[in-house]
Amino acid sequence: MSTLTPGFADPVLDAQATFRAVLEAMSRPGRIQRAGTGLRPPAPMMPAAAAVLLALADSGTTLWQDAGTDAEAWLRFHCGAPFAAMPAEAAFVLATGAPPVIADLNAGSEEEPERGATLIVQVAALEEGAGWRLSGPGIEREHRLAVTGLPSDFVAAWARNRGRFPRGVDVILCAGERIAALPRTVAIAEG
Amino acid sequence: MAVLARASGEEIAALMPELPAHERLRAPETGLVMVRGRAGGDGNAFNLGEMTVTRCAVRLGETVGHAYVAGRDKRQAELAAVLDAALQDPARRDALMAAVIAPLATRQTASRDADARRAAATKVEFLAMQTTR
Numbered sequence: 001m002s003t004l005t006p007g008f009a010d011p012v013l014d015a016q017a018t019f020r021a022v023l024e025a026m027s028r029p030g031r032i033q034r035a036g037t038g039l040r041p042p043a044p045m046m047p048a049a050a051a052v053l054l055a056l057a058d059s060g061t062t063l064w065q066d067a068g069t070d071a072e073a074w075l076r077f078h079c080g081a082p083f084a085a086m087p088a089e090a091a092f093v094l095a096t097g098a099p100p101v102i103a104d105l106n107a108g109s110e111e112e113p114e115r116g117a118t119l120i121v122q123v124a125a126l127e128e129g130a131g132w133r134l135s136g137p138g139i140e141r142e143h144r145l146a147v148t149g150l151p152s153d154f155v156a157a158w159a160r161n162r163g164r165f166p167r168g169v170d171v172i173l174c175a176g177e178r179i180a181a182l183p184r185t186v187a188i189a190e191g
Numbered sequence: 192m193a194v195l196a197r198a199s200g201e202e203i204a205a206l207m208p209e210l211p212a213h214e215r216l217r218a219p220e221t222g223l224v225m226v227r228g229r230a231g232g233d234g235n236a237f238n239l240g241e242m243t244v245t246r247c248a249v250r251l252g253e254t255v256g257h258a259y260v261a262g263r264d265k266r267q268a269e270l271a272a273v274l275d276a277a278l279q280d281p282a283r284r285d286a287l288m289a290a291v292i293a294p295l296a297t298r299q300t301a302s303r304d305a306d307a308r309r310a311a312a313t314k315v316e317f318l319a320m321q322t323t324r
Contacts (some may be wrong), residue, residue: 006216077216077248116306 003070005040007054007078018055022172025181030134030145032126032180044096046122048174050074053120057081057092064090066097087117095122099150102157105169111164116184124149126175136186137177143179147173155188162187195258195274198295200266204272206291213273214257217248219265251276 008014021033036051036082040179053075057063062084065071071094075081076123084090089099099121108116131146132155161184168184211281211317221243232265248258256276260268274291277283 004216004250006214011218011220 003042003074004074004077005042007039008051014051015101017052021179022181024050025179026138026170026183028138028143028144029131029145029183030128030139030180032061032128032145032178035174035175036053036177036178038071039153042067042074044122045071045074045094046069046096046174046178047177049094049096049120049122049172052164052172052174052179053094054082056118060088061090061091063094067094071096079183087174090117092118092120093124094117096122096141099154102161102169102171107164107167107169108162110167113145113168116167117131117169119169119171120174121150121163122173122174123147124175126173126178133191134182135189138183139186147180149175155190158188192258192271192275194292194296194299195267195271196260197299198267200264200270202295202298203267203270203291207270207274209250210270210273211277213249213251213256215247215269215277216250217245217246219245219268220246221263221265247272247277249273251280254279306308 015167016088018035025033033046033146036047036049038046038178039047039050039054040049041050051110052064057075059080059082061081062132063075063077063079063170064084064087072083081092087093088104090104093100093105099119105117106115125146125148126184127146127148129144129146131144134143134145135141159170165184169181170184171180174181206320219304222245223241224244226235226239226242229236242261243263244259244261245265245268246257247265248255248257249269249272250256250271256272256274256279258268258271258275260271274287277287
């Protein structure tokens with residue numbers, strides 16, 4: 001209990017600002033937005049990942065996380081979200097270490113693709129202008145995003161995720177206070 | 192906590208001039224809570240109605256204090272949460288109980304007794320009327 005730290009300073013405005021940042025990130029895949037400035041979540045959770053969960057998760061969404069008991073207590077207190085035993089059952093999956101296999105997560109159904117899970121991955125660094133070439137809805141020609149700290153098979157797993165559209169998993173990448181999103185429609189080409 | 196829940200924010204503040212430094216984990220916020228009732232003790236539970244509740248959570252050093260109080264008195268919720276945290280500390284507990292909780296409890300008992308006496312004075316003993324006839 002002693003490790004509990006405050007959540008948003010202004011629950012309404014900060015949650016709205018974070019929601020806006022996630023919306024911008026999802027509509028313009030690969031463009032970096034800021035979220036979670038001033039948050040002090042328990043380690044190893046990053047401010048951006050914590051802010052995204054504070055804004056999006058509540059008692060109606062199941063959560064799965066690998067950040068340990070301090071993070072779980074913090075999320076329980078501030079989000080009030082129920083925790084799932086397995087990543088496959090969760091609506092929001094927070095990965096601070098190696099991300100779970102995307103194919104194992106809930107991808108929604110053909111009738112209700114919006115029920116697909118959102119995977120929040122903490123990575124070491126996010127940088128625009130180099131690395132992956134992203135294309136798809138929300139990108140005029142291509143957008144470049146360099147991500148440090150993802151497993152090497154991520155791009156192949158992502159291609160399979162994109163192949164089962166409209167079902168699929170959306171990913172939000174977090175590094176410190178920076179976020180970038182990969183909605184299920186985006187195509188990633190390496191180099 | 193029952194004593195603090197019945198006291199008003201001003202009453203607690205008057206007895207607690209200096210508030211220990213604390214950190215707000217959840218700033219005082221007001222919401223609605225569904226009150227459920229049960230007819231006759233063995234009937235089905237039903238929703239009686241919603242009531243306004245203000246809640247607050249603070250951290251005082253290593254301890255966390257929570258408070259849920261009826262009404263919209265944010266000051267009362269915060270003070271009650273701070274006291275909840277402070278009373279968990281054995282070093283401060285006795286002094287605070289004597290300085291804050293005991294006077295509030297005495298005042299509340301006195302006021303409840305006064306109300307009870309005022310009501311008792313108007314009580315009609317139907318049985319007594321029968322016997323006087």
